[in-house]
Amino acid sequence: MPKSIPVDPTTTRQPGRLRGVDIPLHAYDVPLASELAARGATALIEAYRHMLILRAFESGIASLKTRGSYGDLTYAYKGPAHLSIGQEAAAVGAAMALHPSDHIYGSHRSHSEFLAKGLAAIGATGDNGLISIMEGHGALLRAVEAHLPGDDLRARAENFLALGFLAEIFMRTTGFNGGMGGSMHAFFPPFGAYPNNAIVGASAGIAxxxxxxxxxxxxxxxxxxxxxxxxxxxxxxxxxxxxxxxGQFRSLWDAKGGLPVLFFFTNNFYAMGGQTSGETMAWDRLARIGAGLNAEAFHAETVDGTNPLAVAGAVTRQRAHLLAGRGPALLDVECYRSTGHSTTDVNAYRDKAELAAWAELDPLVTFPAALVEAGVLAPEAPGAMKAVVEARMQAVFRAAADPEISPPVDVAGDPTLIGRKMFSHRTTPPEALAPAPLVAPERTRRLRQIGKKSRAGRDEGGATLSPLKAITLRDGLFEAMLHHMLRDPRLMIYGEECRDWGGAFGVTGGLAELFPHDRVFNAPISEAAIVATAIGAAIEGARPVVELMYADFIGRAGDEIFNQMAKWQAMSDGALSLPMVLRCSVGSKYGAQHSQDWTALTAHMPGLKVVYPATPYDAKGLMSEAITLDDPVVFFESQRLYDRVELFEAEVPAEAYRIEFGAPALRRAGSDVTILTIGPSLYPALEAADTLAADGVEAEVIDARTLVPFDYAPVIASLEKTGRLLVVSEACERGSFAMTLAGNLTRFAFGHLKAPPRVLGSPNWIVPGADMEESYFPQVGDILDAVRIDLMGAPDHRRAGVRNWDDQALARAGL
Amino acid sequence: MAHVEVKLPELGNEVTEAQLDLWHKAVGDAVDEGEEIATITTPKVSMEIEAPASGTVIELRVEEDEIAPVGAVLAVIETS
Known part of the structure; x- marks a missing residue:
């Protein structure tokens, strides 16, 4: 693949100066008369009415939290309340400029943004569209029809929006997310309101x-x-x-143009109690950060977030930039949260003068005053509108709190109800054909080379073939990805070097010849963004297969994997599916930060399917399954196994096939001891089994293959025969998935056990350098010792491995 | 006139051998220095071997699909 962007020293070394573009601050100067002429009186009055709805909604929650009542409703709301009172103009202004097809991804403080987007979408959607959207939530619609019918379809749709949202905040079954999301996670895709997010900043990557x-x-x-x-x-x-x-979106992709994403920062000057400008941030004005991002400064502007029209104008400008391919864009929308971070915040960090100064700029005061002054509203109209809205919201609150109208989630009656929302276990075939590859696959070097290889891992005499002569685990992964790339246009592969380099370990080598940049691309060294963007793309319909070069980098994407990738399917009550595969290669020989098996971290987190194949046949079939499933999958790949050829199946079929997750594989039959292995531990276990057989001990070796899900039945059946269990894994023993397996099997198969099960993992210290690795990862000798001494009860056996230590003493020392 | 050997280069950490995937030149062909003369494959990557000198290929010592150790002489070029 020819290099596309030369690094020319004569260019890079030219003297000169970088100059930034000017960033406008509060540049809005459109007279209200002009806005009135351009938008019409109705739009301006609607903007005010929408802000009233937002204010009443938030005030109602504030009242419940602080007084336990709102109007004539008494209700103890136990959940969070990060309210946006004071910020309504920012939310309504943005929504005025957005289209129903635009998608917002919010924060913990996004009630107003959600409602504003929904109200704007209701205004912009036809009757049939609204009916169809509401019928998608039948139980909620019936509750609205019975108790909050409104005067017309629009009013009914607004009540549907408010009740669906509030019932969600109250975690009721009729909430938009079935009560699984709540205040900080609620969303409703039909109106373009995508997940709000309780993790600060998480929506930036997802959007x-x-x-x-x-x-x-x-x-x-x-x-x-x-x-x-x-x-x-x-x-x-x-x-x-x-x-x-x-840069690649404008330089290398066929459809040139920046990403259509607007970073809309609702700047209320405080991050909880810390003051951003002047105290906790380097920037003085938030918009300045645009200057550090690209030559256009992301078209950054600081906008008056107390004026919905200033915000609407700015969002309209940015939207035009984005649709013209000039993205991304950034807005610093200055507004003021007039209440606390949450209802327990006593405002110790703000003084009264500041609060009073901003109270004068309250958009619920200034905007209606301007409309009255311009003659758009009669002087008594704002008050009358407010009374109508508040009465309506009180009715919504009563309906949301009433368990007859908005039924609570019945976890007592159905104890695994929430558990069943973690995975869909579904597959959704592509609706369209994938675009043709750039060249015929068989003409590429990788395919020619694979084509010459033996599909079997052994020759006719039974000797193991060289990885140059037989399909390897690396090839199996590649073939699975290639198969789906050729057939499924939703697939998108990216990682830090997966294009020309073909991945640091050559797994994706050859894909760059076949697919353009919009299907296979190099990502920046941004693990958090790699995972977050895969989540966002998956929510929107893609099936990303993304790569973390080492599993050790999971930490860099911790929130994205543990809080986002794992949880959105359940938090959406199944409305979202996240068909993404996160490939994590497990290293070796690179020491403490590049050689760790972190399967336990991901298996611990509810909502992730976790796979760790040890053979080429499994790698291909499990990867195909991972890509096909609608659920999020973390796919571990051992660097030490990439060159392994197939030793168990007759061959790795050339055509695609899928291996269902959950079933461990029997690798060697035996009657005296069961050795259950995770990932690469399979191979030393098999060697140990051969040695044991020479001593007359027959070990049954079972390869876990997938950790989540996991079917214990075959292992229990094995223990019925053997009564002895050794679980081997390369993860540190403490808290490892091997411990989970051993613990559960002790319970499930207790009656069959002849000895306490034993876990053999790595010790609870750092992975040492290459020359010391054999002292660390379980070796054949360590497995022999565990079987002979711990399971077969031969304490005077001469140790073959290095683990001659007292586990209890180590534990006391924190090891 | 001199004989220049075309060797299988060091291929990095732990790669000890490679397969000769494809010869781009035959005995008797003229080559320019830097011209791609063969494609080799390791388990991880495929790469091109470039002619170290201009001249004529007088000998190919490794057949296609044959595996050669790092440092092995793949071909000999007679410089002009």
């Missing part, structure tokens, strides 16, 4: 991924990251902004 897929699909739409000023202190937000601004 960027949404924009990535919108660009791929050439949609006439934008994604909006709606997070606060405090989020500019979060690394993943910077990763997201850099990812969004990558």
């Amino acid at each position: 960027t991924g949404a924009a990535l897929w919108m660009k791929r699909e050439a949609r006439e739409a934008i994604a909006v990251s709606m997070v606060g000023d405090g989020a500019t202190g979060c690394g993943p937000v910077w990763e997201a902004m850099n990812f969004a601004g990558q």
Whole structure:
């Protein structure tokens, strides 16, 4: 593949100066008369009415939290309340400029943004569209029809929006997310309101991924990251902004143009109690960060977030930039949260003079006053409108609190109800054909080379073939990915070097010859953004297969994997599916930060399927299954196994096949001891089994293959025969998945056991350098010792391995 | 006139051998220095071997699909 962008020293070494572009601050100067002429009186009055709804909604929650009542409703709301009172103009202004097809991704403080987007979408959607959307939530619609019918379809739709949202905040079954999301996670895709997020800044990466897929699909739409000023202190937000601004979208992709994502920072000057400008951030004005991102400064502007029309104008300008391919864009929308971070916040960090100064700028005061002054509203109209809205919201609150109208989630009656929402276990075939590859696959070097290889791992005499002569685990992974890339247009592969380099370990080598940049691309060294964007793209319909070069880098994407990838299917009550595969290669020989098996971290987290194949046949079949499933999968690959050829199946079929997750594989039959292995531990276990057989001890070796899900039945059946269990894994023993397996099997098969099960993992210290690795990862000798001494009861056996230590003494020492 | 050997280069950490995937030149062909003369494959990557000198290929010592150790002489070029 020819290099596309030369690094020419004569250019890079030219003296000169970098100059930034000017960033406008509060540049809005459109007279209200002009806005009135351009937008019409109705739009301006609607903007005020929408702000009233937002204010009443938030005030109602504030009242419940602080007084336990709202109007004539008494209700003890136990959940969070990060309210946006004072910020309504920012939310309504943005929504005025967005289209129903644009998607917002919010924060913990996004009630107003959600409602504003929904209200605007209701205004912009036809009757049939609204009916169809509401019928999608039949139980909620019936509750609205019975108790909050409204005067017309629009009013009914608004009540549907408010009740669906509030019932969700109250975690009721009729909530938009079935009560699984709540205040900080609620969303409703039909109105373009995508997940709010309780993790500060998390939506930046997810919205960027949404924009990535919108660009791929050439949609006439934008994604909006709606997070606060405090989020500019979060690394993943910077990763997201850099990812969004990558030069390749304009230089290397066939459809040239930046990502259509707007980073809309609702800047209320505080991140909880810390003051952003002047105290906790380096920037003085938030918009300044645009200057550090690209030559256009992301078209950054600081906008008056107390005026919905100033915000609407700015969002309209940015949207035009984005749809013209000039993205990304950034807005610093200054507004003021007039109540606390949450209802337990006593405002110790703000003084009364400041609160009073901003109270004068309260959009619920200034905007109706301006409308009255311009003659758009009669002087008594704002008060009358407010009374109507408040009465309506009180009715919504009563309906949301009433268990007859908004039934609570019955976890007592159905104890595994929530558990069943973690995975869909579904597959959704592609609706369209994938675009033809750039060249016929069989003409590429990789395919020619694979084509010459033996599909079997042994020759006719039974000798193991060289990895140059037989299909390897690396080839199996490649073939599975290639198969689906050729057939499924939703697939998108990216990672830090997966294009020309073919992945640091050559797994994706050859794909760059076959697919353009919008299907296979190099990502920046931004693990958080790699995972977050895959989540966003998956939410929007893609099936990303993304790569972390080492499993050790999971930490860099911790929130994205553990809180986002793992949870959105359940938190959405199944409305979202996250068909993504996160490939993590497990290293070796590179010491403490590049050689760790972190399967236990991901298996611990509810909502992730976790796979760790040890053979080429399994790697291919499990990868195909991972890609096909609608659920999120973390796919571990051992670097030590990439060159392994197939030793168990007759051959690795050339055609695609899928291996269902959950079934461990019997690798060697035996009657005296069961050795259950995770990942590469299979091979030393098999060697140990051969040695044991020479002593007359027959070991049964079972390869776990997948950790989540896992079917214990075959292992229990094995223990019925053997009564002895050794679980071997390369993870540190403490807290490992091997411990989980051993613990559960002790319970499930207790009656069959002749000895306490034993876990053999790595010791609870750092992975040492290459020359010392054999002292660390379980070796054949260590397995022999565990079987002979711990399971077969031969304490005077001469040790073959190095683990001659007292586990209890180590534990006392923190090891 | 001199004989220049074309060797299988060091291929990095732990790679000890490679397969000769494809010869781009036959005995008797003229080559320019830097011209791709063969494609080799390791388990991880495929790469091109470039002619170290201009001249004529006078000998190919490894057949296609044959595996050769790092440092092995793959071909000999007679410089002009």
